[in-house]
Amino acid sequence: MAQLNMVQAINQALSLEMARDDRVLLLGEDVGRDGGVFRVTEGLLERFGSERVLDTPLCESGIMGAAIGMAAYGLRPVPEIQFLGFTYSAFEQLFAHAARLRSRSRGRYSCPMVVRTPYGGGIKAPELHEESTEALFCQVPGLKVVVPSGPYVAKGLLLAALRDPDPVLFLEPTRLYRLLREEVPEGEYLVELGRARVARPGSSVTVVAWGSMLERVLKAVEGYDAEVLDLLTLNPFDSETIVNSVRKTGRLVIVHEAAKTCGFGAEIAATVAEEAILHLRAPILRVTAPDVPVPLAKLIDHYLPSAEQISSALDEVLQY
C-alpha cells in the first residue's frame, strides 16, 4: 500500500470515481489546467478532458447554481469552491436550492453533488482563506456536511459522498493536506457517511473532534485515558457513538476550531445533555476558538485551540 497525503488520496478518489461513472464532472476555478490551487485535481483534466473537468469563470454562485442544474439533469457534478470563505457568495444556491430541491419538488428532482472546499486555519493564508464556519451549513436540512481528518478517511468518505443521492459539503482541512501521510489502498473503499470513528479508545473522558483538530487532540491526550472520537460527518452526526462513549466515560470535551457561540460543539453538548445527562460526572467543556473573526497569520496561533488548552480542559473535567 502506498503512503499518501490527503491531497493525493482525494485526487485518487476523484480519479477512480470519474473512471467508474461518466456522470461525474468537476467544475470550478482553476481546477483544470492548474489542477486546483492545492493541486487536488492535478492530472484530471489531462486524463478526462475538458468536457469533464471544467475551468469556470470566477463566479461562486454561478458554479454552485450550475452544479444544481447539472445534478437535476442527471449528472453528478463536483463543484470546487476555492476556499470555504468564498462559499459565502454561493449561500443562496446552496441553502435555498441545493438543500431543498428534492423536498420542494417532492422527489421529482434531486441534487446529488459534492461541493468540495478547502477549509480551516493554520496555513498562514490571506483573509477569508482560513474560515471554519462548518456549523452554518449544519443548520440546513437536506445538506450533508463531511470533514475528513486524514488521507485514509478522506478517500473513503469522498467516494461515499460521490455516491450519495443528496448534496454533500465536503470540507477539506487545508492544514492537513500535506501534514499527514497514511497507508491508503489503491482501489476503492467506502467510509460510511454519518458514522463517527473511535480514533483512540479510552475510558475516563470522551473527546470529540473533527478535521484538523483531531491531529491536535491526539497529541494532547497522550498520557490520558481518553477516548477520542473523530466525528467525520457533522450532518447527520453520529450521536449514538458519542452518547455511548459518554455513558462509559462520564465526561465530555468537545474541540473545534470554529468560534464557540453556536459552533457545532453546542449541538453535541445539547444532545448529550438530552440523552445522557445522568451519566455525566463533570460539566461538558468546549475548547474552541474565541468569538472573533478568524485573524491573519500573526494572530492565528492565538486563535486556534492549542494542545495546552485541550489538556487543561481534560484536567478540569477529570479533577471535577
Added chain:
Amino acid sequence: MPEVLLADFQVKRLEVLNEKGEADQELLPDLSDAEIWRLYELMLLARIFDERAVALQREGRIGTYPPIRGQEAAQVGSAFALAQKDWLFPSFREMGAHLTLGYPIPQLLLYWGGDERAQKVPPGLNIFPFCVAVGSQIPQAAGAALAARYRKDPVAVITYFGDGATSKGDFHEAMNLAGVFNLPLVFICQNNQWAISIPLKGQTASASLAQKAIAYGFQGVQVDGNDVFAVYRATRQAVEKARSGAGPTFIECLTYRMADHTTADDAGRYRSGEEVAFWAARDPILRLERFLEGRGLWTPQKREEAAAQAAAIVDAGVAAMEASAPPVASELFDEVLATLTPRQAGQRKVR
C-alpha cells in the same frame, strides 16, 4: 497613438403585430390559422386563470398570488415555441408558460394555496419548481444547459425572469457562463417594467436590457412583449439556435405588469393610472383579436365561446384543487433526503 474603435454594436427590436392588429407579413411566423387560434385560446386561458386566482385569493381560498395580467403574449408566445423535451427554469410569474405547456391547473393553484406537493412536476415536463428567490434559477439553467451539451442532447434550456432579476449577480454570472461555454440556453426576460415599486429606470441605466447580452458575447434582442408573434418568432429562432449548438440568446420581452406585484401589494401607491391606461390600450389579447378579426377568424361570439371554454377548464381546476385532501404532518419529512437521518426519522415518528 490614435484611439481605435474596438467594437461597435447594434441592438434590435422586433415587432410583428401592431396595436391595430396589423402584421408585418414578412415577419409573421409560419403558423397555421389553427395554431394562431390556439395561441389566442391559451392567452385567454391565462387571462381567465389569472383573474380567477386573484379572486380566489380575495376570498381566502388560496394564498398570496402574483398576477400575470398583461404578460400573456410574452409567456404564451415564448412557451409555444418550446418542445416538450426542452428544459424550463421559471421564476414565479410565468403561469402563462406553465398553462401553455400543459402544467395541471390544480397544481398551479395548490402551490399558491401553500401546498408543496404541487411542485412535483408531472413526468414528461422538464419544468423546474417555481423560484421565488429572484434570479437564482438562472445559473441553474446554465448548469442544465452544460449537462445537455455534455450529453449531446439536442435540447434547449429556457429560463424566465423579470427586469428586477437583471440587477442580480446570478443573472450576470449565468449570462457569462452561457457566453464562455456557448451554452444551449435561452434567457427570456419578462421586462414588465416594475419590480414591486421600482420602475425600470431604477433598475438599470441601460437603454435596453437586451444590450446586456452584448457584453457577454452573444446576441440580445428586444421584442414587443405584447406582440405574441414577435415573441414566438424570436423564441423559436433562439431555441432552434440553441438546439443546433449555436449558443445562447437573450430575449427581452418589453411588456407591462397590469396588476399589482402580488395580491399583497397596492400598485396605486407608486404608479399612475395614466400609465396603466396607456398599457391597457396595448393589451396583448386585444391586439391578437384585431388581427384574427381581420382574417375573418374572430367575432365577439367566438370570443364568448372561447372564454366560456377556458372558464370551464379553470372551474374544473379550481374544483380539483379544492377537492384535494390537505397534507398530513408526516409529509413534512417527504423527500427531505433520499433516506432520512436517524434524528429526522425520530421526529417524523412523533408527528
